[in-house]
Amino acid sequence: MTINNLVQIKNLKKHFPIKKGLLSRTVGNVKAVDGINITINKGETLGIVGESGSGKSTMGKSILQLLKPTEGEVFFEGENLVGMKRRNLIKIKREMQMVFQDPYSSLNPRLTVDKIITEPLKIHGIAKGVKAKEQAEELLETVGLSKSQSKRHIHEFSGGQRQRIGIARTLALKPKLVIADEPVSALDVSVQSQVINLMQDLQETFNLTYLFIAHDLSVVKHISDRVGVMYLGKIVELSDKKSFFDKPLHPYSEALMSAVPRIDPLSKKKKIILKGDVPSPANPPSGCSFHPRCPYAMEICKNKEPALNKVNGRYVACHLY
Amino acid sequence: MNKTTTATKFNVNDKKIKSPRVSELMRFIRRFKKNKRGVIGFLMVLFFVVVAILAPWIAPYSPFDQDAGSAMNSPSLEHIFGQDRYGRDILSRIIYGARISLIIGFFGVVISVIFGAGLGTLTGYIGGKFDTIIMRLIDILMAFPGFLLALAIISALGPGLVNVVIAIGVFSIPAFTRVARSTVSSVKNNEYVEAAHAMGASHISIIFKHIIPNSMAPIMVLATMRIATALLTAAGLSFLGLGAQPPTPEWGAMLSEGRDFLQSAPHISTIPGLAIMFVVLGFNMFGDGLRDAMDPNMKL
Numbered sequence: 001m002t003i004n005n006l007v008q009i010k011n012l013k014k015h016f017p018i019k020k021g022l023l024s025r026t027v028g029n030v031k032a033v034d035g036i037n038i039t040i041n042k043g044e045t046l047g048i049v050g051e052s053g054s055g056k057s058t059m060g061k062s063i064l065q066l067l068k069p070t071e072g073e074v075f076f077e078g079e080n081l082v083g084m085k086r087r088n089l090i091k092i093k094r095e096m097q098m099v100f101q102d103p104y105s106s107l108n109p110r111l112t113v114d115k116i117i118t119e120p121l122k123i124h125g126i127a128k129g130v131k132a133k134e135q136a137e138e139l140l141e142t143v144g145l146s147k148s149q150s151k152r153h154i155h156e157f158s159g160g161q162r163q164r165i166g167i168a169r170t171l172a173l174k175p176k177l178v179i180a181d182e183p184v185s186a187l188d189v190s191v192q193s194q195v196i197n198l199m200q201d202l203q204e205t206f207n208l209t210y211l212f213i214a215h216d217l218s219v220v221k222h223i224s225d226r227v228g229v230m231y232l233g234k235i236v237e238l239s240d241k242k243s244f245f246d247k248p249l250h251p252y253s254e255a256l257m258s259a260v261p262r263i264d265p266l267s268k269k270k271k272i273i274l275k276g277d278v279p280s281p282a283n284p285p286s287g288c289s290f291h292p293r294c295p296y297a298m299e300i301c302k303n304k305e306p307a308l309n310k311v312n313g314r315y316v317a318c319h320l321y
Numbered sequence: 322m323n324k325t326t327t328a329t330k331f332n333v334n335d336k337k338i339k340s341p342r343v344s345e346l347m348r349f350i351r352r353f354k355k356n357k358r359g360v361i362g363f364l365m366v367l368f369f370v371v372v373a374i375l376a377p378w379i380a381p382y383s384p385f386d387q388d389a390g391s392a393m394n395s396p397s398l399e400h401i402f403g404q405d406r407y408g409r410d411i412l413s414r415i416i417y418g419a420r421i422s423l424i425i426g427f428f429g430v431v432i433s434v435i436f437g438a439g440l441g442t443l444t445g446y447i448g449g450k451f452d453t454i455i456m457r458l459i460d461i462l463m464a465f466p467g468f469l470l471a472l473a474i475i476s477a478l479g480p481g482l483v484n485v486v487i488a489i490g491v492f493s494i495p496a497f498t499r500v501a502r503s504t505v506s507s508v509k510n511n512e513y514v515e516a517a518h519a520m521g522a523s524h525i526s527i528i529f530k531h532i533i534p535n536s537m538a539p540i541m542v543l544a545t546m547r548i549a550t551a552l553l554t555a556a557g558l559s560f561l562g563l564g565a566q567p568p569t570p571e572w573g574a575m576l577s578e579g580r581d582f583l584q585s586a587p588h589i590s591t592i593p594g595l596a597i598m599f600v601v602l603g604f605n606m607f608g609d610g611l612r613d614a615m616d617p618n619m620k621l
Contacts, residue, residue: 061515093520
């Protein structure tokens with residue numbers, strides 16, 4: 001394994017059992033994440049896009065072991081996190097932190113800002129008292145807030161400011177990997193760009209690696225180095241940003257791209273409108289799970305699941321290639 | 322003068338608004354003050370608490386001094402609430418009785434908050450099979466009429482004030498368990514709990530730092546209301562002779578003592594009855610007001 005890999009995910013699966021009846025028998029599984037292989041390189045930003053319910057957040061949480069994976073391995077700097085003892089896991093958790101989607105519910109309303117930011121420092125016994133307070137103030141300034149705000153409660157802050165506080169808390173432990181689970185989708189568009197620019201600046205300053213989960217392609221285009229597209233718990237395309245946005249390979253990526261509103265009214269590119277809804281991850285279609293909605297579906301798609309194959313230096317799971 | 326105060330009020334960066342916790346409390350008080358019934362209830366409760374604390378100084382007579390000559394005298398200027406069958410001053414007994422009633426109510430509820438809300442917090446947080454088992458046990462406890470349960474506990478432990486407190490504590494446990502459990506199981510789904518897990522926080526620190534502070538409101542409200550129930554139950558038990566023993570000036574016991582003279586000297590029973598009514602009413606109105614001020618959508 002090269003040192004370049006910060007995280008290596010092998011065949012990661014997370015299934016949620018569906019329980020029914022008085023004795024709560026398991027009648028099926030929601031395959032939220034179903035066999036993901038992916039590598040996150042040091043210092044890069046890997047953007048993950050996909051519809052709601054495609055398993056993006058579940059994947060992020062399974063990497064952090066917030067959800068116990070059903071199967072598979074997650075290597076962080078060469079150590080497998082799956083099945084690791086809690087005590088060892090907590091040590092590693094210092095190195096990987098998460099930014100949450102909803103800044104209104106991810107910060108405890110009863111605590112003051114400095115207490116929120118220093119909580120991770122106290123948990124890991126890094127700093128307390130005056131020293132922790134100083135660090136909190138420093139972090140607040142790093143994320144563009146003023147240290148005079150450290151004694152406030154979060155109901156006094158706007159959504160964008162709250163997300164900055166959330167980011168400050170994430171940075172407190174000086175992590176290597178930050179999993180950002182739709183960090184800007186709950187924010188106003190005008191604030192989104194500020195937060196994203198802040199995240200980019202911080203990435204440079206602190207040498208961070210991002211796994212950036214989003215459903216907004218323009219956000220991903222702005223921040224990512226590589227882009228992964230998820231559909232029904234699987235990665236269907238993984239590519240560097242430029243070639244992905246020049247020409248997406250997978251029909252699903254193509255449909256996603258064509259859904260982005262265009263500024264040029266004369267653009268001849270035709271819009272691909274997908275038929276139907278995302279199938280239930282409890283009962284995914286046979287073969288390629290995208291085939292019922294795919295405009296190019298062939299006979300083989302119904303029967304055989306395509307593997308994630310290398311095509312011109314990118315990866316795509318489709319029988320067309 | 323007026324101008325300067327409004328100016329400081331709106332200056333957000335002013336040092337006076339240093340502690341937002343205070344301002345949060347102020348907002349709560351402002352909301353509570355709008356509710357007239359709640360305020361009246363609070364004042365009633367406050368009145369009884371003050372009376373209970375100051376009992377030795379404000380009671381005109383000793384609650385135990387007998388005066389056979391003036392037994393069962395009706396209210397007069399010397400004895401505003403009259404005298405009981407042994408000639409004891411009813412006003413003084415009511416004043417001292419406030420101490421006993423409030424202490425029983427308060428400690429009974431403290432017991433049920435510690436055990437009931439504690440258990441509810443655990444089941445709500447842990448969930449799963451543990452939750453199912455504990456809640457079914459609580460359901461069994463709930464199936465008993467509360468007073469009957471208290472009676473059963475008293476008959477097992479024997480009469481006496483301490484045992485009344487225990488009985489009352491136990492019979493309020495199910496209510497607290499259920500409220501705490503439902504609040505906690507919704508609070509624990511907040512992302513800040515997940516964030517704490519992501520940071521590597523232990524379960525105990527998550528419960529004490531995140532879960533409990535955010536689940537307190539409905540429990541406080543329930544506790545206020547439950548003091549009323551506890552008081553009433555204690556009076557009921559004493560009325561039956563299972564609680565406070567004579568000559569303790571307990572309201573329920575006083576009510577019971579006057580039972581035989583309802584026609585000849587109705588004030589002996591009426592006065593403690595009214596005292597019980599006003600305290601219970603006060604706590605209930607106060608509790609309702611608290612609930613409305615904390616969250617108008619909250620239902621108990």
